[in-house]
Amino acid sequence: MLRALAAVVVAFAASALVLLVSGARPLPALAALVAGAVGDRFALTDTLLKTCPLLLTGLAVALAFRCGFWNIGAEGQLLMGALAATAVGRTTGAATFPLPLLAALGAATAAGALWATLAALLRVLRGVNEIVATIMLNFIAARLVGWAVHGPLMEAAGRYPQSDPVPTAALLPMVAGRVHLGVALAAALAAVIWALLFRTSVGFRWRVVGDNAQAARVAGFSPERAVLTAMLASGALAGLAGGIEVLGVTGRLFEQFSSGQGYTAIAVALLARLHPAGVTLAALFFGALAAGSGAMQRVAGVSAVFVAIVQAGTLLALLALEASRGRTIAAAEHP
Numbered sequence: 001m002l003r004a005l006a007a008v009v010v011a012f013a014a015s016a017l018v019l020l021v022s023g024a025r026p027l028p029a030l031a032a033l034v035a036g037a038v039g040d041r042f043a044l045t046d047t048l049l050k051t052c053p054l055l056l057t058g059l060a061v062a063l064a065f066r067c068g069f070w071n072i073g074a075e076g077q078l079l080m081g082a083l084a085a086t087a088v089g090r091t092t093g094a095a096t097f098p099l100p101l102l103a104a105l106g107a108a109t110a111a112g113a114l115w116a117t118l119a120a121l122l123r124v125l126r127g128v129n130e131i132v133a134t135i136m137l138n139f140i141a142a143r144l145v146g147w148a149v150h151g152p153l154m155e156a157a158g159r160y161p162q163s164d165p166v167p168t169a170a171l172l173p174m175v176a177g178r179v180h181l182g183v184a185l186a187a188a189l190a191a192v193i194w195a196l197l198f199r200t201s202v203g204f205r206w207r208v209v210g211d212n213a214q215a216a217r218v219a220g221f222s223p224e225r226a227v228l229t230a231m232l233a234s235g236a237l238a239g240l241a242g243g244i245e246v247l248g249v250t251g252r253l254f255e256q257f258s259s260g261q262g263y264t265a266i267a268v269a270l271l272a273r274l275h276p277a278g279v280t281l282a283a284l285f286f287g288a289l290a291a292g293s294g295a296m297q298r299v300a301g302v303s304a305v306f307v308a309i310v311q312a313g314t315l316l317a318l319l320a321l322e323a324s325r326g327r328t329i330a331a332a333e334h335p
Contacts, residue, residue, distance in 0.1 A: 003318065003321045003322070004271055004272070004273070004278065004282070004318060006317070006321060007271070007314050007315075007317035007318035007321060008285065008314050008317075010313070010314075010317040011310050011311075011313030011314035011316075011317050012030070012310065012313075014313050014317070015306065015309050015310045015313055016030065018306075018309060019302065019306070024300065024301070024302050025300070028299070028300045029296055029300040029302045029306070030296075031300075032292070032295050032296040032298075032299035032300045032302075033289070033292040033293065033295065033296040033307075034292060035292070035295055035299075036291060036292035036293070036294060036295025036296060036299075037288035037289070037291045037292035037295075038288065038292075039295075041177070043291060043292070043295070045176075045177055045178050045179055046291035047284070047287050047288045047291040047292075048179055048183050048287070049178065049179065049180075049183070049248075049249060049287075049291075050286075050287040050288075050290040050291050051183070051186075051283050051284050051286075051287030051288075052182055052183045052186045052241070052244060052245075052248075052287075053078065053241040053242075053244065053245055053261040054261055054264060054265060054268050054283040054286050054287055055186045055187070055190060055268075055279065055280060055283035055284075055287075056186050056189065056237050056238065056240055056241035056244070057074040057075075057078055057237070057238050057241050057261050057262050057264075057265035057268075058265045058268035058269050058272065058279040058282060058283045059189065059190060059193050059237050059269075059276060059279050060074050060077065060112075060116075060234040060235065060236075060237035060238040060241070060265065061074050061234070061265045061266050061268070061269040062193075062269040062272060062274040062275070062276065062279050063193060063197070063206070063230060063233055063234045063237070064116075064230055064231060064234040065210070065269060065274050066197060066206055066207055066210045066230070066274050067206040067207070067209055067210045067226055067227060067230035067231075068209055068210035068211075068213060068223075068227070069120065069123070069130055069210075069227050069230060069231060069234075070130050070131050070134075071116065071119070071130065071134055071231065071234055072130075072131055072134045072135050072138070072263075072266065073115070073116060073119055073133075073134025073135065073137050073138055073235075073238075073262070074234075074238040074241075074261075074262035074263075074265045074266070075138045075141070075142075075258060075260065075261070075262025075263055076115060076134070076137045076138035076139075076140065076141035076142070076262065077111075077112040077115045077116050077141070077234075077235045077238035077239050077242070077262070078112065078238045078239065078241050078242035078245075078258055078261060078262045079138075079141040079142060079144075079145050079242060079257060079258055079262075080111040080112055080114075080115040080141050080144070080239060080242065081108035081109065081111050081112040081238065081239030081240060081241065081242030081243045082108065082145070082242030082243060082245060082246045082253055082257055082258075083111065083141075083144060083145050083148055083153075083242075083253060084104075084107040084108050084110065084111035084239070084243070085104040085105065085107055085108035085111075085166075085242065085243035085246045085247055086104075086148075086153060086163050086166060086246050086252065086253040087107070087148075087153065088100075088103050088104045088106075088107035088170075089101075089103075089104035089166040089167065089170035089246070089247065090153070090163065090164065090166060090167070090170075092104070092167070092169070092170060095169060096169060097168075097169045098169075099169075100167060100169040100170035101169065101170050101171065101172065101247065103170075104166070104170045104243060104246075104247055105240065105243050105244070105247065107243070108239045108240055108242055108243025108244075108246075109236045109239050109240045109243065110236070110239070111239050112235040112236055112237070112238045112239015112240065112241075112242065113231075113232045113233075113235040113236040113239060114235070115137060115141065115235055115239070116134075116231045116232065116234055116235020116236075116238070116239075117228065117231055117232055117235060118133075118137060119133040119134045119137055119231065120227050120228050120231035120232075121228070123227065124224045124227060124228060138262070145253065145255065145257060146161070146255050148163075148253070149161045149162050149163055149253055149254055149255055150255075153253060155252075160254070161254060161255045162252055162253065162254035162255070163252045163253040163254070164252065165251050165252050166246060166247060166251055166252060170247060171247050171248070171251065172244065172247045172248035180244070180247075180248035180249070181248070182244035182247070182248045183248075185244070186241075186244070187280070189237065189240075190276050190277070190279065190280045191276070193237075193276045194275075194276040194277060196233075197276065202229065205221050205226050206226050206229075206230045208221060209221060209223045209226040209227070238262060238265075241261065242257075242258075245257075245258075264286060264311070267282075267286070267311055267314075267315055268282045268283050268286055269282075270315060270318070271285075271314060271315065271318060286311065289307045289310060289311065290307065292307075293306070293307040
């Protein structure tokens, strides 16, 4: 955790240098970024709302990576969850709360799990590289969302490629202003995933397979079964993130629904060193960056793209610190 914190400090220092070289004023820009993230109640609300999908998809990626499966497909699983939540939420509007909400969230979870399982089956049954499979499934999911909002889910008015609003009975209730119940659910699931990974035999099998699949097989564990079950859980988390975004934030589905949370989740998981507690903090950090980027652009005139520089700089600094630590350990073992 200290190395992750050091990486953040190094990234901000390097980013400030980039701003200075480009002719901008680093301190006002960074002050605007912080104010936009935590400066007042509205800023904090935006930070929490942007943290929620990053937390769930970050947990999804971390869980899969722990099992040795390189799940780059959280983006597609999130999109399929959003698509399923919209489709089911629209058809259950006549029912009373909370049945439509539960049905929509269940559909989102199932859709994400099934989409992730496709990639797992391709690896287990056909030996297809999961990085290629999950990336390709991301593109397919994006095209499916585009087809849906141009076709069967398009709004009744037919003017824009988006769905009609999800009925109120299927929406997440608000717990504080614009903060919806999904934020609390995501935080609770972080604790559940921690317990699952470190306090259950299932999580132990996942971690053993991720560390050494051959040793796991010798110990009587099935790497194939571990991968399938881990990807079911991973996809379910990412799909749930998409459902929560529809039912708690946007209220409808549209083209370009995701702003890349599924890809950012990879950075979140790596910064957290694949630990659920770390994922929570990393997601909050990245959510704060996303929330503060708009204020930084408005107040200091610095493009919101600057946030991507901070994110990339953080990961590069973390990798450099890890490499330095590895060389230090190697030198100590072989003087």
